[in-house]
Amino acid sequence: MDKKIISTGAVFGMIAIILGAFGAHALKKVLSIEQLSTFETGVRYQMYHALFLLFIGTVNSLSQKTKKTIYYLVFWGVFLFSGSIYLLATNDLTSFDFKAIGFVTPIGGLLLILAWGVLLFNLLKKK
Numbered sequence: 001m002d003k004k005i006i007s008t009g010a011v012f013g014m015i016a017i018i019l020g021a022f023g024a025h026a027l028k029k030v031l032s033i034e035q036l037s038t039f040e041t042g043v044r045y046q047m048y049h050a051l052f053l054l055f056i057g058t059v060n061s062l063s064q065k066t067k068k069t070i071y072y073l074v075f076w077g078v079f080l081f082s083g084s085i086y087l088l089a090t091n092d093l094t095s096f097d098f099k100a101i102g103f104v105t106p107i108g109g110l111l112l113i114l115a116w117g118v119l120l121f122n123l124l125k126k127k
Contacts, residue, residue, distance in 0.1 A: 080108025
């Protein structure tokens, strides 16, 4: 499981860098300042959680069950939170109205909060 967690963290990190560069260069020309700021929020949170996964994959004081729980919370949290932010920020560039899926953003955020909560809970219960 550790290899999967670390690999996912690395992939999330690479994608965050690619999307960050894409936003800073290509999207800068077609998005408003507010839309670009929103897009960058998605990139920033994706990178934070890529680093979080790298940490989780290398720490030895957590059980594999706990790591697996955190992994799935972060995976789906990033997918829903950052993914929906990317779509919402670039909404004007497509014919589909992504505002219809905006409700998943806070669900993704909640999953990310829960992942951190699982880490905290498991650290506090250790002697």
